[in-house]
Amino acid sequence: MAVTMKDIARVTGLGLATISKYYNGGSVRAKNQKLIEDAARSLGYVPNEIARSLKTKHTYTIGVVIPELSNVFITSIISTMEDLLRQKGYAVIVCDCRSNPELEKEAVSFLLRKQVDGLINMPYDVTGDHLRPAIEAGTPVVLVDRILKPLEGQVPAVVLDNVDAAEQGTRFLLQQGHRNIGLVLGDRGFYTTECRLQGYLNAFSGFDVPVREENIRCGNYTMNGGYTAAKQLLALPEPPTALFVTNFEMTLGVMLALREAGIRIPEDLSVMGFDKMDLFGEIFPDLTLVRQPQDAIGLQTARLMLELLSPSGKTAPGTITLSAQLHRGKSTRELQNP
Amino acid sequence: MAVTMKDIARVTGLGLATISKYYNGGSVRAKNQKLIEDAARSLGYVPNEIARSLKTKHTYTIGVVIPELSNVFITSIISTMEDLLRQKGYAVIVCDCRSNPELEKEAVSFLLRKQVDGLINMPYDVTGDHLRPAIEAGTPVVLVDRILKPLEGQVPAVVLDNVDAAEQGTRFLLQQGHRNIGLVLGDRGFYTTECRLQGYLNAFSGFDVPVREENIRCGNYTMNGGYTAAKQLLALPEPPTALFVTNFEMTLGVMLALREAGIRIPEDLSVMGFDKMDLFGEIFPDLTLVRQPQDAIGLQTARLMLELLSPSGKTAPGTITLSAQLHRGKSTRELQNP
DNA sequence: TTGAAAGCGCTAACAC
DNA sequence: GTGTTAGCGCTTTCAA
Numbered sequence: 001m002a003v004t005m006k007d008i009a010r011v012t013g014l015g016l017a018t019i020s021k022y023y024n025g026g027s028v029r030a031k032n033q034k035l036i037e038d039a040a041r042s043l044g045y046v047p048n049e050i051a052r053s054l055k056t057k058h059t060y061t062i063g064v065v066i067p068e069l070s071n072v073f074i075t076s077i078i079s080t081m082e083d084l085l086r087q088k089g090y091a092v093i094v095c096d097c098r099s100n101p102e103l104e105k106e107a108v109s110f111l112l113r114k115q116v117d118g119l120i121n122m123p124y125d126v127t128g129d130h131l132r133p134a135i136e137a138g139t140p141v142v143l144v145d146r147i148l149k150p151l152e153g154q155v156p157a158v159v160l161d162n163v164d165a166a167e168q169g170t171r172f173l174l175q176q177g178h179r180n181i182g183l184v185l186g187d188r189g190f191y192t193t194e195c196r197l198q199g200y201l202n203a204f205s206g207f208d209v210p211v212r213e214e215n216i217r218c219g220n221y222t223m224n225g226g227y228t229a230a231k232q233l234l235a236l237p238e239p240p241t242a243l244f245v246t247n248f249e250m251t252l253g254v255m256l257a258l259r260e261a262g263i264r265i266p267e268d269l270s271v272m273g274f275d276k277m278d279l280f281g282e283i284f285p286d287l288t289l290v291r292q293p294q295d296a297i298g299l300q301t302a303r304l305m306l307e308l309l310s311p312s313g314k315t316a317p318g319t320i321t322l323s324a325q326l327h328r329g330k331s332t333r334e335l336q337n338p
Numbered sequence: 339m340a341v342t343m344k345d346i347a348r349v350t351g352l353g354l355a356t357i358s359k360y361y362n363g364g365s366v367r368a369k370n371q372k373l374i375e376d377a378a379r380s381l382g383y384v385p386n387e388i389a390r391s392l393k394t395k396h397t398y399t400i401g402v403v404i405p406e407l408s409n410v411f412i413t414s415i416i417s418t419m420e421d422l423l424r425q426k427g428y429a430v431i432v433c434d435c436r437s438n439p440e441l442e443k444e445a446v447s448f449l450l451r452k453q454v455d456g457l458i459n460m461p462y463d464v465t466g467d468h469l470r471p472a473i474e475a476g477t478p479v480v481l482v483d484r485i486l487k488p489l490e491g492q493v494p495a496v497v498l499d500n501v502d503a504a505e506q507g508t509r510f511l512l513q514q515g516h517r518n519i520g521l522v523l524g525d526r527g528f529y530t531t532e533c534r535l536q537g538y539l540n541a542f543s544g545f546d547v548p549v550r551e552e553n554i555r556c557g558n559y560t561m562n563g564g565y566t567a568a569k570q571l572l573a574l575p576e577p578p579t580a581l582f583v584t585n586f587e588m589t590l591g592v593m594l595a596l597r598e599a600g601i602r603i604p605e606d607l608s609v610m611g612f613d614k615m616d617l618f619g620e621i622f623p624d625l626t627l628v629r630q631p632q633d634a635i636g637l638q639t640a641r642l643m644l645e646l647l648s649p650s651g652k653t654a655p656g657t658i659t660l661s662a663q664l665h666r667g668k669s670t671r672e673l674q675n676p
Numbered sequence: 677t678t679g680a681a682a683g684c685g686c687t688a689a690c691a692c
Numbered sequence: 693g694t695g696t697t698a699g700c701g702c703t704t705t706c707a708a
Contacts, residue, residue, distance in 0.1 A: 002475070004685055015695035020687060029693065044474055049451045050391050051685035054700050059388060061431075061452075069413045079407050079434055086433070091452060093399075093431050095424070096417055113387045114399075114429055136382055137340070252590075259597040342701055353679035358703055367677065389701035392684050 003045040011039040023047055053115065061091045062305060063111030065104060067124040069096040071221070072248050073275060073294060074122065077144065080298025081120065088306060090117070097124060105130040112137060118305050123148055126191075131155065140308035144301045146191040147319060156308075156317040158301045160292055162192050165324035166199025166246065167206075169272050169290040172326055173242045174207045177335030178270065182233040182240035184250050186221040193218070196246045215240055219250040226250025230257035241270065241335055248275035251287075270332035286329035293322050341383045349377040361385055391453065399429045400643060401449030403442060405462040407434040409559070410586050411613060411632060412460065415482065418636025419458065426644060428455070435462060443468040450475060456643050461486055464529075469493065478646035482639045484529040485657060494646075494655040496639045498630055500530050503662035504537025504584065505544075507610050507628040510664055511580045512545045515673030516608060520571040520578035522588050524559040531556070534584045553578055557588040564588025568595035579608065579673055586613035589625075608670035624667035631660050 005019050012019070012035040022028045022036050039045070053059045062085055066074055082092045093116065095107035101124060108130050111119060118140040121131065128148035134141050135154060143157035173181050183200050186193040197216070204211045217232055219225030226245060230253065233240055245251040251273040255265075263269050273289035300320050343357050350357070350373040360366045360374050377383070391397045400423055404412055420430045431454065433445035439462060446468050449457060456478040459469065466486035472479050473492060481495035511519050521538050524531040535554070542549045555570055557563030564583060568591065571578055583589040589611040593603075601607050611627035638658050 002685090006685080016686080017688080017696080018694055021694085024687080027693075032693085044471075046447075046450055046471075046475065048392075048453060048685055050388055050397060050453045051700090052687075053388050054386075054392050054685080054702085055687045057700080069417050070410065072408065075407045075413060082432075082434060083436075086448075091431050091433075091448065093429050094420075096420060098417075098421075109384075110424070110429065112384055115386060115388045133382075133384075137384065256594070256597070259594070340701090344701080354702080355680080355704075356678055359678085362703080365677075370678090386701055389684090390703075392686090392701080393703045395684080 002048070003043045004048070005045075007043055008036060008039045008045055011043065012036055058117050058309075059115045060089050061093060061114065061116045063107075063114070063116040063119045064092055064094045065107045065111070065119065065121045065123075066094065066096055067099045067104075067122060069094070073145075073292070076276065076294050077122075077298040077301070080295050081302040084299060084302040085305070099124055101125040101130065108134055112139065117309055118142070120144060120301060120305060122146060126150075126189075128155075140305065142301055142305050142308070144297065154317055156304055156319065158297055158304060158320045158322070160192075160297065161321045161323050162195030163199040163202065165274075165290045165292070166196035166244075167203045168199075168324065168326045169244050169274070170200045170203035171206065172288075172328075173244060173270065173272060173332065174203055174209065176242075176270070176332060178240075178242040179209055180212065180215065180238060180240045180242070182215045182217065182230075182243040184217050184219045184226055184229045184233075184243065184245040184254060186247065186250075187218055193246075200244065219245075219253065221247050221249060223249045223253040223256075226253030227257045228253075230254040231261075234258075234261055234263070239269075242272065242332065243269065244272045244274075246274045248273075251275070251289075265331050266333035270335075272332055286331070287327075288329035288332040289327050291325045291327050293324070296322055340386070341381045342386070343383075345381055346374060346377045346383055349381065350374055396455050396647075397453045398427050399431060399452065399454045401445075401452070401454040401457045402430055402432045403445045403449070403457065403459045403461075404432065404434055405437045405442075405460060407432070411630070414614065414632050415460075415636040415639070418633050419640040422637060422640040423643070437462055439463040439468065446472055450477060455647055456480070458482060458639060458643060460484060464488075464527075466493075478643065480639055480643050480646070482635065492655055494642055494657065496635055496642060496658045496660070498530075498635065499659045499661050500533030501537040501540065503612075503628045503630070504534035504582075505541045506537075506662065506664045507582050507612070508538045508541035509544065510626075510666075511582060511608065511610060511670065512541055512547065514580075514608070514670060516578075516580040517547055518550065518553065518576060518578045518580070520553045520555065520568075520581040522555050522557045522564055522567045522571075522581065522583040522592060524585065524588075525556050531584075538582070557583075557591065559585050559587060561587045561591040561594075564591030565595045566591075568592040569599075572596075572599055572601075577607075580610065580670065581607065582610045582612075584612045586611075589613070589627075603669050604671035608673075610670055624669070625665075626667035626670040627665050629663045629665050631662065634660055 005016055008019050009016050014032055018028060019036055085092055097104040097107050104124050112133060119134050120142050122144045123146050128151040131141055141155045143155055145159055147157045147159055185197055214236060217229035219229040245254045265271050273287045275292050276294050343354055346357050347354050352370060356366060357374055423430055435441040435445050442462050450471055457472050458480050460482045461484055466489040469479055479493045481493055483497055485495045485497055523535055552574055555567035557567040583592045603609050611625045613630050614632050
């Protein structure tokens with residue numbers, strides 16, 4: 001049987017309340033403090049957070065439900081959130097639902113039974129039905145990276161301004177004189193994919209340049225997908241003079257395909273990447289890209305959750321939209337004869 | 339206030355014990371079962387696992403402490419473990435200790451206070467001191483990927499036979515006639531690094547070939563590290579005829595460096611990779627590599643934990659060693675004039 | 677099969 | 693500052 005406060009009480013001769021108060025930062029006579037500390041050490045006492053939770057009604061646990069763990073964007077956001085959350089005393093239970101709506105729903109109810117204080121979700125099921133039980137139970141929910149139309153106004157979210165991000169990137173290439181611009185997207189139907197496509201189209205219509213359907217490819221947000229998409233784009237009768245790739249993994253795949261084909265960047269082809277700079281590191285020392293502020297996304301999400309959890313906080317369920325920043329590197333060049 | 343069993347009891351007119359039994363799979367009269375289900379649905383009852391845990395002494399929660407989340411080997415192992423564990427009703431709390439022994443120690447005590455049923459650790463602190471509190475508290479611990487000398491015989495572990503893996507890879511290259519073989523390792527001092535180096539050396543002494551010190555490079559287990567190491571190896575007065583790269587991220591970096599340098603594989607240089615095959619996917623369609631059985635590692639770890647947790651199970655704290663398998667791809671070739 | 681009651685380890689009034 | 697006590701939501705004898 002584990003050591004409990006009762007044991008400490010017995011050994012020290014103090015009352016339970018005193019010991020409890022000590023562990024909750026209350027003021028205790030110095031002599032008794034020493035008594036408690038000594039007893040705790042010699043008995044090997046570890047406070048039981050479960051029992052405490054039962055009483056206090058909060059578990060200091062946050063559930064995080066994500067579609068996939070094998071994606072640097074997701075893992076880097078999780079790391080950032082976890083750092084802040086743990087610093088504030090919260091544990092994080094991560095549930096990878098394997099891009100499966102059934103598992104996603106299950107994960108939510110699982111976490112609810114575990115009495116998590118809050119739920120952070122990068123949603124997969126676009127209906128948002130999986131979150132209904134949480135909302136009904138009054139458990140705070142924060143969405144990351146994607147909003148859910150059916151839940152708009154009910155659940156706050158932290159997202160990138162995806163339309164603007166893609167528009168920025170595309171506009172830059174257009175300004176450089178490119179007219180034939182390949183776009184490598186994630187799968188259709190995803191919130192981010194659709195937004196980024198919209199941004200691309202917006203930029204084109206802003207320049208009054210017609211869009212070539214065949215230039216738009218879906219790379220599934222994976223390295224392989226990007227690789228394949230690049231090969232297809234290169235094989236077109238009129239291959240693009242510039243490529244805009246909309247996430248990290250796909251950019252990696254695209255770069256590999258280009259190297260394999262012996263294509264020089266930016267002499268033969270301009271490339272615009274996406275996502276976080278430092279992950280590309282020294283390998284693509286100065287890739288032109290749309291920088292997604294992932295640290296800020298993770299931070300804001302955690303902060304928002306913390307705010308919802310604070311006794312005062314009942315923040316309005318708005319959407320925090322963060323802006324991407326264009327980084328002008330050396331992988332793009334001005335087209336001489338547009 | 340949340341809905342509790344008491345509410346169900348009140349509504350149905352049944353006793354607490356009956357309802358509890360129903361939720362624990364006991365047999366209840368069909369009529370009452372329906373009564374309970376209806377009441378639960380209309381009230382929105384969710385069983386409180388916290389209260390249950392207080393009584394039953396187990397939380398169905400496993401703590402996982404890892405050095406870093408941004409590494410495909412680690413995330414893929416976590417995903418595999420989590421799948422099995424969750425399937426058995428266990429939640430997984432992942433703590434990324436950022437390769438910081440202080441944080442690692444803190445993570446363990448944090449999880450202990452949370453009353454996790456077990457602890458899975460890919461250890462960073464080689465002294466293993468951070469795990470002492472868990473061992474003293476009688477909480478089952480399983481190590482993954484690395485063993486801890488000071489804790490040998492006290493804590494079971496699941497690891498790759500790293501020496502043999504590296505020996506296999508190196509021996510294959512030697513058999514192909516290579517004598518000048520570059521080795522790209524992780525940082526010195528790590529368990530896996532030292533084992534893999536040992537394997538390399540073993541193979542050389544088996545062939546009675548002297549080892550060139552300058553061929554051994556540390557790439558920090560990162561993509562950038564691999565990239566840099568490859569550049570350095572290529573710049574040697576007598577560059578190697580083959581490269582053995584000992585993890586996924588570094589292999590990626592090495593491949594990029596080689597492509598950049600316009601080196602053909604395997605015509606100009608043979609390359610042997612490491613880690614899981616399918617992550618390389620179609621991009622390096624047939625890379626020769628030492629395949630690490632990561633799924634098996636994750637599975638065995640989870641299984642071992644489950645076994646320790648089962649009422650019967652008090653498995654001996656041995657080490658499960660899994661073997662790597664050499665995959666003969668097309669990135670290596672026999673040297674004609676050795 | 678069902679119900680009454682005790683108690684898991686802790687917190688929080690409240691009285692001292 | 694300290695001790696007494698009730699009770700968080702559940703499980704689990706034990707008797708009916």
